[in-house]
Amino acid sequence: MSGRLFGVIFAKELIDHLRDRRALFSASLGVILGPIMLGFVLGEMASDRRDLEDISIPFAGRELAPELASWLEQQNGVTVAEAPDAPAAAVRANKRLVVVQAEPEFAEDFAQGRPAGVRILFNGNDSSVRGKVGRVRRLLNLYSEQIAQLRLMARGVSPQAVKTLEIEELEVSAGDGRTKALLGLPPLLILLAAFAAGMSAAADSTAGERERGSLEALLANPISPLDAALGKWSAAAVLAMLGALVSLGLNLWILSHSPLYELGVRFRVDAAGIAAMTAVLAPVALFASAFELLIALFARSFKEAQSYLALAVILPTLPMALISFGALQGEGWQMLPVVGQNGALTSLLAGEAPTLAQTLGAGGVTLLLAAVCVAGVVRLLRSERIVFGR
């Protein structure tokens, strides 16, 4: 009758876990915090970008350079604002980031065709000011160039004569590199959620049972260690999968509600993509819970198990770090658990097909490792030292 009663244990474990409010709370935090941070980061990046494009330029001495001011106002995303009375002091005090100031002789110099002085006042203590200063300088250069061309034409000289370079800026990273970098964060959050969500359950149903002495009473029933292992594993795996799916949903919601297009990021997921991601995550949930059960079973108390697990979950993510530092190279490493799923999810989020190594390869290896962990749990549940060692 080995393995037949695991359903009874599964049902009991699941009820027990769902009533454990403290564990549910900490598991929820592990699942929710990541996506919230992601939303915050994406929003910040987009608003930084918007700040750079849409700029309000306080213009001191506007009356000296009315043509420049009105030219600025016609440029896309630019408004000219009232300047403070003492521009330099206001900028120093961080009341304004950038102020444009026309020199007192501006009107006269400009009319005479001499270089007319314009100052850009800025406070370098603020790191975001560089982009704004650059934008203001580009605008002023453009104006200067256009006036120069008009003056040359007035003298009968072709503007082409003084134009030696034709410079064009072409952003090529926007399509691919930036997408991969930004869409690389959600997969990591989703995979970590699978580990976080099942953790308390794994600790409670192993070390917690040892601590309370209920493991002995449970195993004194006509069940085999396999029944107990399968029941505990399946309950923890359900929680791990739930955590991963909630995290997936939150990440997708945030990605679809954040202004990714402003950041030049491609993000495309349909129902088939979500189904594929769920299939990619299932082996991870099975592995994460089995791995955590095995580690936690060595601990004599719930608290001890928690500290073991906090360290142990670094292990499956270690190859990821080594790969990103370039220490491990080659497609073969994509068959490792977490590594492969991370790659598969990243591709799926961008609407691309993952590689076979990332899906079937990593899925197979992950399931195999899960089975090894469960075999380890069964072995430990047969051990007198584990069952009675308190």
Add this chain to the structure above:
Amino acid sequence: MIEAVDLHKSFGATMALDGLSFRATDGAITGLLGPNGAGKTTALRILYGLLRPDKGSVSIDGVAVAERPTEARARLGVLTDIHGLYPRLTAREHIRFFGRLHGLRGAALERRTDELIRALDMQGIADRRAAGFSHGERMKTALARALVHDPQNLLLDEPTNGLDVPSVRAVRKILRRLRDEGRAVIFSSHVMQEVSALCDSVAVVAAGRVAAEGSPDDIRRQAGCESLEEAFVSLTGGEPAEEEL
């Protein structure tokens, strides 16, 4: 019926059992009496198959525990020394869970659960979670779940430890009723009065073996002592042995 033959067990250098043999017959309460550390708990753990003896064998109703552990355990109700309840389950859920592990389902399980709640006078705690239970309430819950499958054999490790007088009397009443129904009940204790008040047969355990076996009167005679207490002290060598596992 439970039969243990020549049980040996050591933990590292510590010899816990050194050739312990005894028999618990149907329709009788058999007491395992011995000081702390004599090997009672180790012996019981071997009976329900979670510890493997280095030597010797145990059979439950003729089923060898070493060969067919789950089948043997199906014939046993076990009350472990630490009751080990789940704090987030109610008393009723504890009984139900163990019932399901013994193959009970549906209406039969509900009927049996209600029956035990009434028999052990647990109506007040049946649907409360175990987290706030008193010692007596925990003990009753653990006893109820051990009895849920109506086992022919019952193992109780120090069941009256720490209970108040009314609870002790209630437990005694239940055990006598089980005996009268023809079951084999094994009852371990280090308390003389408990054993002499309840047991039909006593095995005095000292240093991992049975020092004397028989009815309380037999044991007094064997030791040549007036009271069971004196017999106990003389048979077990007076000083308590080393702490067991």
